Amino acid sequence: MDHSEVQAGCFGQFFARKARSRAPLQRPRPSPSSQAQDGPSEGTAENSHVYYQVSETLKTGEKTQQGDISYFNPCCDFSYGKQDERWIEQQQPPSYTPKIPTLSNTSDVCSVIERTLDKKSSDLRALSLKIHDHPELMFEERYAHDVLTEFMAEHGFKITKHYLGLETAWRAEYTQGTGGRVIGINSEMDALPGIGHACGHNLIAISGVGVAIALKAALQARPEVSAKIILLGTPAEEGGGGKVILLERGGYDEMDACVMCHPSAGLPHSTSLGSSTAMQYFLVEYFGHSAHAGGAPWEGTNALDAAFIAYSGISMLRQQMKPDHRVHGVVEGRNWLPNVIPDYARMRWIARAPTSEDLIPFAKRVQNCLEAAALATGCRIKLTVETSYFNLHQNSVLAQDFADIVGSRYGLAATSASTSASTDFGNVSYALPALHPAFAIPTEANGGNHTLAFAKAARSEAAHSATIAVAKGLALTGYRVLTDAEFFSKVQATFEQGKKSEC
Ligand SMILES: [Zn+2]
Numbered sequence: 110m111d112h113s114e115v116q117a118g119c120f121g122q123f124f125a126r127k128a129r130s131r132a133p134l135q136r137p138r139p140s141p142s143s144q145a146q147d148g149p150s151e152g153t154a155e156n157s158h159v160y161y162q163v164s165e166t167l168k169t170g171e172k173t174q175q176g177d178i179s180y181f182n183p184c185c186d187f188s189y190g191k192q193d194e195r196w197i198e199q200q201q202p203p204s205y206t207p208k209i210p211t212l213s214n215t216s217d218v219c220s221v222i223e224r225t226l227d228k229k230s231s232d233l234r235a236l237s238l239k240i241h242d243h244p245e246l247m248f249e250e251r252y253a254h255d256v257l258t259e260f261m262a263e264h265g266f267k268i269t270k271h272y273l274g275l276e277t278a279w280r281a282e283y284t285q286g287t288g289g290r291v292i293g294i295n296s297e298m299d300a301l302p303g304i305g306h307a308c309g310h311n312l313i314a315i316s317g318v319g320v321a322i323a324l325k326a327a328l329q330a331r332p333e334v335s336a337k338i339i340l341l342g343t344p345a346e347e348g349g350g351g352k353v354i355l356l357e358r359g360g361y362d363e364m365d366a367c368v369m370c371h372p373s374a375g376l377p378h379s380t381s382l383g384s385s386t387a388m389q390y391f392l393v394e395y396f397g398h399s400a401h402a403g404g405a406p407w408e409g410t411n412a413l414d415a416a417f418i419a420y421s422g423i424s425m426l427r428q429q430m431k432p433d434h435r436v437h438g439v440v441e442g443r444n445w446l447p448n449v450i451p452d453y454a455r456m457r458w459i460a461r462a463p464t465s466e467d468l469i470p471f472a473k474r475v476q477n478c479l480e481a482a483a484l485a486t487g488c489r490i491k492l493t494v495e496t497s498y499f500n501l502h503q504n505s506v507l508a509q510d511f512a513d514i515v516g517s518r519y520g521l522a523a524t525s526a527s528t529s530a531s532t533d534f535g536n537v538s539y540a541l542p543a544l545h546p547a548f549a550i551p552t553e554a555n556g557g558n559h560t561l562a563f564a565k566a567a568r569s570e571a572a573h574s575a576t577i578a579v580a581k582g583l584a585l586t587g588y589r590v591l592t593d594a595e596f597f598s599k600v601q602a603t604f605e606q607g608k609k610s611e612c
Pocket residue numbers: 118119120121307308347558559
């Protein structure tokens with residue numbers, strides 16, 4: 110597979126529905142047979158033009174200039190929210206001043222975590238901007254791999270580069286004492302073709318680094334505690350399923366729980382602890398036969414026609430599908446000319462549904478449209494069904510603790526709003542207790558994830574401040590996992606209960 114050309118979808122517009130104060134309900138774990146398929150993003154001819162034009166710039170290694178690129182309409186703008194609910198930076202400048210700077214009987218360690226992140230904030234900001242300025246596509250995150258592992262090594266972590274056979278994956282570990290619990294953290298790194306860090310993974314990268322460093326400082330303040338911190342650098346979230354590969358290869362085996370976060374458009378000073386959709390990704394290729402389009406078109410078998418029939422069929426399917434399902438795709442080809450019958454066309458599609466159980470029959474309907482196009486045109490079809498992303502299964506005990514912390518200490522309102530975007534962390538969340546809050550950063554209207562506006566937002570000071578606040582919350586919840594046995598037993602019980610509910 111040519112990874113550089115794949116652009117699946119992940120997180121966007123997290124805060125779509127009415128805010129509620131409670132943590133989300135558990136969703137059933139999908140059975141092995143229910144591992145459904147990846148989903149799509151809509152692309153217009155105009156968008157495709159912009160995409161190719163700019164991705165060439167990226168491939169040459171030149172720095173992308175915002176001014177060089179036409180506005181890229183959001184391909185995953187699935188918000189149900191109103192425009193006036195968006196966070197407009199000019200109207201509502203953010204403030205992350207802690208409102209209640211006290212907490213429980215571990216406040217000494219809380220202050221260690223907070224002071225560490227405040228102290229490291231400028232270094233983390235510099236790291237974030239470096240990664241933002243060097244956008245790298247899935248499985249090509251070499252620059253991010255190097256700067257992040259160097260940073261973690263400087264902070265006393267044991268580094269494993271090129272982890273588990275993935276060139277751009279990495280692992281940073283800190284161990285204190287022997288035995289004890291293990292907290293996992295994830296840092297994403299990949300960008301999108303043509304629009305750079307339009308999903309804000311530079312912020313995710315430094316949030317993971319910040320959580321790990323803050324937890325290390327907290328453990329050092331309590332030398333009697335035995336525990337381990339494992340930070341994974343996880344490639345290819347936008348497609349390719351880096352975390353799924355690491356999961357299958359044992360990268361999460363040692364962890365008792367795993368945490369990470371993701372920026373999004375959303376209500377000011379808010380964080381979301383809802384689910385995400387299950388996603389199935391298709392690569393379909395049509396093989397026909399070329400002929401002179403004027404002289405002997407009857408001798409040809411038109412692969413582009415197959416792509417158009419597939420596109421039309423799926424567009425009609427969209428009328429009959431449920432409102433919380435999604436299907437989106439793009440057409441690609443080679444050596445196309447109007448006077449030659451195209452002998453090859455390729456399409457990339459993504460289907461999404463709230464759960465894997467919902468996705469299976471829906472993905473089958475999409476697949477039927479793809480196969481019908483081959484039958485209608487006489488083309489040969491090659492269908493590649495790629496890595497599935499499960500819906501996100503937030504551990505409700507972890508989620509509630511995080512919501513309480515960031516609400517009381519940093520003024521962030523927690524909601525249980527779900528998203529119709531998807532993440533490979535969904536698969537992780539079915540293997541062990543997991544927490545994946547989304548958090549709002551200021552952006553412009555219609556400037557959610559996967560837009561140039563969001564890429565700009567992801568390098569703003571306000572976005573950085575939001576990331577630091579969320580990292581503090583994740584570190585504090587992670588610290589409880591490591592040190593509070595009663596709390597962790599509840600986390601485990603909730604996770605086991607979720608597994609049983611699949612039966
Ligand atoms: Zn994304």
